Amino acid sequence: MKFLLITPPLTQLNTPYPATTMLKAFLESHGHRAAQADLGIELVDRIYCREWLSHYAEGICETDEKAYMQRCSDIVEPVKAFLRGQDNTLASRIANRSLLPEGPRFEQLADLEWAFGTSGTEDKAQHLATLFIEDIADYLRDHTDPHFDLIRYAEQLANYAPTFDELDAALRAPATVIDNLMLKLLQQHLDAERPDAVGFTIPFPGCLYGALRCARFIKQQHHLPVILGGGFVNTEWRKMSDRRLFDYCDYITFDDGELPLLRIAEHLEGRLAADQLVRTITPAAPFLVESTENIPNQELPAPDFDGLPLEKYLSLAEMTNPMHRLWSCGRWNKLMMAHGCYWHRCAFCDTSLDYIGRYDTPNAATVVERMERIMAQTCNSGFHFIDEALPPKLLKEVCEEILRRRLTVSFWGNIRFEKAYTAELCDLMADAGCVAVSGGLEVASDRLLRLMDKGVTIEQTVQACRHFRDAGIMVHTYLMYGFPTETLQETLDALETVRRMFDEGIVQSAFWHRYAMTCHSPSGREPERFGARRTTTTPNPFCNNEVDWSPTQGGSEQFDYDIEEVGNGLRIATYNYMNGLGLEQPVRSWFPGIRFPKQKKHHSR
Numbered sequence: 312m313k314f315l316l317i318t319p320p321l322t323q324l325n326t327p328y329p330a331t332t333m334l335k336a337f338l339e340s341h342g343h344r345a346a347q348a349d350l351g352i353e354l355v356d357r358i359y360c361r362e363w364l365s366h367y368a369e370g371i372c373e374t375d376e377k378a379y380m381q382r383c384s385d386i387v388e389p390v391k392a393f394l395r396g397q398d399n400t401l402a403s404r405i406a407n408r409s410l411l412p413e414g415p416r417f418e419q420l421a422d423l424e425w426a427f428g429t430s431g432t433e434d435k436a437q438h439l440a441t442l443f444i445e446d447i448a449d450y451l452r453d454h455t456d457p458h459f460d461l462i463r464y465a466e467q468l469a470n471y472a473p474t475f476d477e478l479d480a481a482l483r484a485p486a487t488v489i490d491n492l493m494l495k496l497l498q499q500h501l502d503a504e505r506p507d508a509v510g511f512t513i514p515f516p517g518c519l520y521g522a523l524r525c526a527r528f529i530k531q532q533h534h535l536p537v538i539l540g541g542g543f544v545n546t547e548w549r550k551m552s553d554r555r556l557f558d559y560c561d562y563i564t565f566d567d568g569e570l571p572l573l574r575i576a577e578h579l580e581g582r583l584a585a586d587q588l589v590r591t592i593t594p595a596a597p598f599l600v601e602s603t604e605n606i607p608n609q610e611l612p613a614p615d616f617d618g619l620p621l622e623k624y625l626s627l628a629e630m631t632n633p634m635h636r637l638w639s640c641g642r643w644n645k646l647m648m649a650h651g652c653y654w655h656r657c658a659f660c661d662t663s664l665d666y667i668g669r670y671d672t673p674n675a676a677t678v679v680e681r682m683e684r685i686m687a688q689t690c691n692s693g694f695h696f697i698d699e700a701l702p703p704k705l706l707k708e709v710c711e712e713i714l715r716r717r718l719t720v721s722f723w724g725n726i727r728f729e730k731a732y733t734a735e736l737c738d739l740m741a742d743a744g745c746v747a748v749s750g751g752l753e754v755a756s757d758r759l760l761r762l763m764d765k766g767v768t769i770e771q772t773v774q775a776c777r778h779f780r781d782a783g784i785m786v787h788t789y790l791m792y793g794f795p796t797e798t799l800q801e802t803l804d805a806l807e808t809v810r811r812m813f814d815e816g817i818v819q820s821a822f823w824h825r826y827a828m829t830c831h832s833p834s835g836r837e838p839e840r841f842g843a844r845r846t847t848t849t850p851n852p853f854c855n856n857e858v859d860w861s862p863t864q865g866g867s868e869q870f871d872y873d874i875e876e877v878g879n880g881l882r883i884a885t886y887n888y889m890n891g892l893g894l895e896q897p898v899r900s901w902f903p904g905i906r907f908p909k910q911k912k913h914h915s916r
């Protein structure tokens with residue numbers, strides 16, 4: 312049985328998304344054949360090429376815009392080679408601003424001398440080249456396909472979609488120019504691989520439209536079985552009842568795809584009855600039956616990158632901040648150290664779902680063997696551990712194993728800040744190659760951290776961050792605002808904590824999310840424990856992840872202040888901190904439209 316496993320447009324552009332590499336390796340270790348394709352990077356590569364852009368420029372009527380796009384087409388190939396790390400000799404010309412046509416994105420350029428000094432020519436060039444790529448994407452979105460964005464495609468149709476109506480209508484409309492490019496690439500893979508079945512991973516809302524466009528094309532033109540799975544499916548479709556989705560696919564799998572795909576293969580080969588599929592819904596059995604049956608992590612093979620166009624990935628640097636750049640620069644090999652989270656208790660987190668709740672680890676030697684195999688295959692020694700929270704005990708053992716084998720690697724990943732990150736462990740991590748960690752400081756309030764069962768205090772987090780800083784490991788922190796019962800003063804205090812951490816140099820980057828109550832989290836399953844109640848309980852026919860809620864005390868409004876405006880203030884403040892600016896300003900100054908309660912005056916005797 313041969314599978315074609317596809318990452319649909321669009322996800323990140325600097326490195327492959329890991330699902331197909333893991334599934335391909337697993338299926339092949341069980342006697343099946345599997346090819347893989349990343350249609351996202353292929354699509355971007357197809358658009359950002361001299362031939363396509365110059366043809367596109369010919370169709371533009373307005374003279375200046377035509378000349379701009381013509382110029383873009385003339386230099387796009389060398390700029391791409393630079394962003395792929397294949398030709399760094401171009402850096403000086405890009406950095407001295409004599410090469411790139413400068414579109415609207417360049418108008419917001421900060422003081423580059425401040426950001427890069429005179430020695431960071433390559434970093435500066437990478438930032439400018441990224442603006443050039445983004446300008447073209449903006450133009451295409453504004454003039455040709457409103458769905459197109461560099462790392463997401465038609466995301467607005469999949470975000471918070473209670474019904475399938477709007478997305479279904481868009482998918483039934485004639486294909487756009489960009490859709491057709493995508494389908495052409497898909498056709499090439501189908502011709503080359505001649506698979507028996509095609510699987511799509513849908514990790515984010517920004518690749519749902521692309522997946523379904525491709526899926527329907529395969530069903531209509533090639534009559535092959537189509538399978539959908541991935542993170543978006545796992546969180547949004549567990550209660551999905553709209554059967555129209557089966558016009559686009561035959562099987563929808565939930566949680567880890569290894570076992571469901573293996574069973575589907577056996578079923579398609581006539582060796583297994585349909586009712587023996589696992590965590591899979593079909594037109595004949597459209598309601599999910601949960602199952603915890605899985606392949607133990609220790610038995611999984613190393614991810615297999617064969618067939619992915621590794622030379623095509625682009626390192627983009629939207630921001631000058633070195634920690635922030637890790638997400639979009641560098642072709643980091645994505646690898647999972649352990650499955651699930653060892654803590655799995657935080658109130659806002661999807662702890663009832665397999666990807667968080669089922670903690671399953673391989674041993675350290677297996678993790679490092681996987682790293683060695685991947686390095687041999689990709690000729691790249693950088694790893695991004697995609698764990699929800701790296702377990703400190705296994706992390707320590709892996710670091711020791713890396714050092715014992717005298718490997719030279721770099722790695723980073725997500726952690727849960729806690730006491731276990733002592734100075735000794737942080738030094739060991741740095742010795743083994745750890746360059747950065749990210750973790751949730753969440754609401755940065757001890758009361759709320761207790762309420763959400765984060766199991767850590769601000770002081771413990773700050774201490775861990777100091778140890779990372781002293782070891783030379785960069786820190787990114789995730790922050791949250793708008794948790795049930797959170798007061799305006801608590802949010803303000805949280806920003807003050809963050810300001811101090813930036814000022815002390817113990818975090819390098821941060822991002823604020825607005826709290827979202829999901830139906831898979833403790834706060835969504837028992838909202839009353841957190842001072843909230845769900846305002847809708849009937850599942851939507853299509854997507855069901857985030858739920859509406861209101862407080863159980865006070866009025867029906869979630870907050871007695873403008874939460875959006877507060878969110879903007881938090882983001883602007885943090886953006887400035889990440890650029891080393893505004894650290895001396897009082898935190899209140901980032902919220903000019905917000906009226907704060909009067910502070911109590913303290914009288915000294």
Ligand code: SF4
Nearest residue numbers: 652655656657660699
């Ligand atoms: S938020 Fe992080 S630490 Fe908490 S349960 Fe989720 S993955 Fe684990």
